[in-house]
Every structure is written in C-alpha cells, then in structure tokens.
Amino acid sequence: MKEKKKRTVFIDGPVTPAFIADAIQQHSIKTDIGAHSIFLGQVRSDIINKQEVVAIEYSAYREMAEDKFHEIREDAFRDFSLTCMHLYHSLGSVKSGEISLFVFVSAPHRQDAIKACELLVERIKKEVPVWGKEIFANNHYQWKKNT
C-alpha cells in the first residue's frame, strides 16, 4: 500500500480546512491505519517594527523543490513503517490565519506516524528551496527568516 509515486506538492494559495477534511476522509477506506499525525503551518501576524504581517507570499525553485520533497518522502518511507504520506505547500499569497503547509502521515502505529511527521517538518523547513515574503499592512515587505 505504500504510495511512492512523485506527486505535485505545491498548491496555489492557502490550504483550506475543507481540503484537509477531504484528505482525512479519503483515508477511512485504509483500515490498516491506526494513527494519523498532521502538521499545519499557519501564517502568523507578527508585529515587526510596529508593522503587522498581513500575508506571506511564497515562491520556490520549483523543480529543485519537487525533487527535494520527493527525496524527503522516500527517506521517510524507508525509515518508518508508514501507510501513506501527503505533503502540500502553498505558493503565492497566504493571508495571516491561513494555512501554508500541510504534512499528513498515516501509519498502523502512532510512533511511526508521529516521528516521521516531526522529521518531515524539520527537513522541509531546512532543505526545500521555498521563500516567504512577509507582506505588511502598508505594502512594504521583508523576506522571512526561518528559525
């Protein structure tokens, strides 16, 4: 049941709660799954120099990013006992309060799902060529820095 095909990770604009619900629903037929671990990255309206972040505009080195997502995915399937894994990242504008990253890992047992999900999030942040441009209310911007 392992899904290893290369798939498109990027979606235009935010990840919606309805999209997430649909992804969860589709797993009810996979009755060997005992645990789902989900990570959602939400755009925070940080205040920087008295200006509020109202959105992040994401861009990517798309070909390299897709390859890197694929590699990270393969590594997780190799290192954990997983049933399936879905990764989605926004491109373009995502408003504060909206979701820009959706990592969804399913496994027979919880430890595999939880550990794989955590590792995936760390690797995505560190290794995938995606950039966020923090847009302020006055239309100024700065390039986001990951911690």
Added chain:
Amino acid sequence: MKEKKKRTVFIDGPVTPAFIADAIQQHSIKTDIGAHSIFLGQVRSDIINKQEVVAIEYSAYREMAEDKFHEIREDAFRDFSLTCMHLYHSLGSVKSGEISLFVFVSAPHRQDAIKACELLVERIKKEVPVWGKEIFANNHYQWKKNT
C-alpha cells in the same frame, strides 16, 4: 489567550472529518498561531484469530477520565508555550476506518505544538480510564490492549 476551562472531552460516536475541519477553521482568527499539531487515532481492522475487527466500542470511567484529561491539559499548558489545545475522545461504537481520538494543539512555534501533542497522546493512552472493546464480524469481542 490560554484556554484553561474544564470542558467535555467525550463525544458520542466517531470524530468526523467535518468536525476536524471546523475545529481548524475556528483557529484562523487566532493569528498568533504559527503551528498546529494534530493526532488522530483511527480504528484499525486488525485480524485476530482470523476474525476481523469491525468496530471498537469505547466506555470510560467518565468522572475520573474528565479529571485526568483536565490534569493532562493543565500540565501541557504549564510545560509548553501553547495558544490552545482541544482533546476529543469517542464513546460508544466507532467503526474501523473511523476516528476515535482527536488531539489538537496550537502554538506560536512548531516545537511547542509538536512536543506537546506527542506527550498528550502518550499520556492519554496510559493514564485515562477508557476501555475499547474490539467487536468482530461474528459479533464476538475482546478487550483491546494498548501497546
């Protein structure tokens, strides 16, 4: 913004994807959130002595369980920087492929959300007086054992 009031954790029957989507949607107004970590426990159709598990029927020592959920919740708020936390556990019958546990932790930063969620799941499994009765296709049953 910390929510510390005692709330009802138990819901009748499965946690639906629509319920999860609604819970996520309600957090879009909390723009200090940067990360959600979600755990979902799904009923697995294990084969035991050639009989397939078709559902789990959950029961609880409800008063003690609510107290324990409350204690686990308070501990997580004390030990991590969280914006909010929602815990839901099914009572009654949940079919295989359906969801019986929904742990939802939101924080400004991912490490708090991820670590708190993982700890909550472990503590819920170990410390909360809930029992699952695995129902087989032939209506026989056995009491579930957590690993």
Added chain:
Amino acid sequence: MDISVLTFGQIADITGGGSLTISNINDTDELMRQLNVLFPPMQSLRYSIAVNQKIIRENTTLKKADTVALLPPFSGG
C-alpha cells in the same frame, strides 16, 4: 461496612454489570480477597483500584462514602 464498587471493561463482564456492593470490608485488601472469592476469574486479572478517582498503590482504609472503582488496563485512543 458495605461499599459500592464501580466496575469497568473486562471486570464488568465478570461481575455482571457496572456496579456492585461488597459487604463487611474495611480496606482495599479485604475488598480484593472478597472479589477473588465471589468472582474467581478476578484472581488472574491485572487491575488497579481507584478510591475517590485516585489510583491507590497500597492497602487503603475505606469509609462509607468512598467511591471505589476497579480498573482493568486502559485501552483508549
């Protein structure tokens, strides 16, 4: 003294319901001895005892208003 006892999971199956009354006991060790006599399958079961919703680790004196519960290993989630 009569004590009412809540039972759950596999123990409720053995005792035939969610609650029962055990007579002439003053502490949890006496309760366990009575249970083993009344319900022999209990002898081979692993379970915890909660008094007023707190799990006790050693013999505990019971008062009339105490809530005693027999808890087989938890299997939620």
Added chain:
Amino acid sequence: MDISVLTFGQIADITGGGSLTISNINDTDELMRQLNVLFPPMQSLRYSIAVNQKIIRENTTLKKADTVALLPPFSGG
C-alpha cells in the same frame, strides 16, 4: 563562456528579476566575483549556489548547459 543564472527571494530583488546571464566565467568562484562587482549588495548576503539543482559546497567548474541557481536561506513552511 556565458552562464544563465536563476535567482530567488532577496537575491532576485537585488538582481532585478528571476534570471540573468553572466559572461566570461568558468567556475562558481568566478561567478561570485562577477556578482559582487555587478551587484555590490550581494557581498553581504549569505546564499547557497546550486548547480543542476544540487547545492555545491566548493568551487565547481561550469559547463555551458549547466543550470546555476542562487539560493538565499530557505523560509518555507
């Protein structure tokens, strides 16, 4: 040799667009020297260089068909 170079994030802001062509270079060290002359703000920027989508750690000889990309620190998620 002319090499076309893809730029992203803050670097694309500095160079004025997503791609540019740098002339008379044979390796990535020469590329960086040229960039520093053409775009002085680049001198103070931290960035990685990818050749054919692999990040290189030391000076790398370039061939005409190579895809070179300048990558400021990633900030996805």
